[in-house]
Amino acid sequence: MVNKMLNTSYNNIIDALKCVCFNHGMVNNVSSGNIEDIDLAANSVYPLVHIVPGNVIAGVQSITFSFNLLAMDLVHSDNSNEQQVLSDTLQILLDVIAQYKNGLQLGVQQNDGIFGQLDNANYTLEPFLERFDNAVAGFNLTLSIIVPATYFACDSFNLEAQYGGGWIWGDNGQINCMAANNTPAENTPTVMPEEQI
Numbered sequence: 439m440v441n442k443m444l445n446t447s448y449n450n451i452i453d454a455l456k457c458v459c460f461n462h463g464m465v466n467n468v469s470s471g472n473i474e475d476i477d478l479a480a481n482s483v484y485p486l487v488h489i490v491p492g493n494v495i496a497g498v499q500s501i502t503f504s505f506n507l508l509a510m511d512l513v514h515s516d517n518s519n520e521q522q523v524l525s526d527t528l529q530i531l532l533d534v535i536a537q538y539k540n541g542l543q544l545g546v547q548q549n550d551g552i553f554g555q556l557d558n559a560n561y562t563l564e565p566f567l568e569r570f571d572n573a574v575a576g577f578n579l580t581l582s583i584i585v586p587a588t589y590f591a592c593d594s595f596n597l598e599a600q601y602g603g604g605w606i607w608g609d610n611g612q613i614n615c616m617a618a619n620n621t622p623a624e625n626t627p628t629v630m631p632e633e634q635i
Contacts, residue, residue, distance in 0.1 A: 451503050451583055452489065458537045459487040459507070462530055476508075478574065485511040485526065485576075487534075492580070501587045507531060508566075510576030520575055524565055527576035531563055538583065 452470060459468045467483035469476060476488045492504030509527035513520050564578045 448491075448494075448503070451585065452491070452505075455489060455505065455507075455534075455583070458534055459489070459530075462487075462533055464526055464530055465509075473508075484574070485509065485530065487530065496587070499586060499588065500584050503583045503585070505581055505583070507534065507579045507581065508576060509579075510566075510574045513567075513573045513575045515573060520567070523575045524577070528563060528565075531577050531579045534579070535561060535581065538581075 456468045456470065459465055465485050465487055467486045468489070469483075469486065470489040470491070473488070473490055476486070477483065486509070488508045488510070490506040490508070492506060494504070495502040509530040511523040511527055513523050559582070561579060561581060565575070566578060567575045
């Protein structure tokens, strides 16, 4: 079984989310970043899912990553395909939810998924019709992805481990915060110890 705790970085979470979206048969492109980063001029990229990062909550034994997903497609100038665009983009986002709830892509059913599961919430998918300058329509979904987490804190960010019959830890000569004697000293404003030469 894969250790879920080892895959809780933002890179892991967003790469998995991009993969789920891109593997959807109706999606031609997936992008991420601010909402202003969406390349609306490139007509060949539609249908498009754009991922906007939100807040991250560091809980007691979990980390919750929030995202807005915008699924969109081009609407004809006469709006003749607007209903179809809304139907398709809604289905894309519902399928993303399904993958995180029960999907095989992330190993959720086998309980060995390493990139998180959705919280047990009801999701509101909001349609948009005239949100952008060009003729696109679609749906917006706000979702939260939860990953288990423990807060393993070393005494130095620069620790390295070597295995030689047992783990040997070293800090490569970096400053050790414990050596700073974390008690205030009014006459000595130096917080970190001076470097030894």
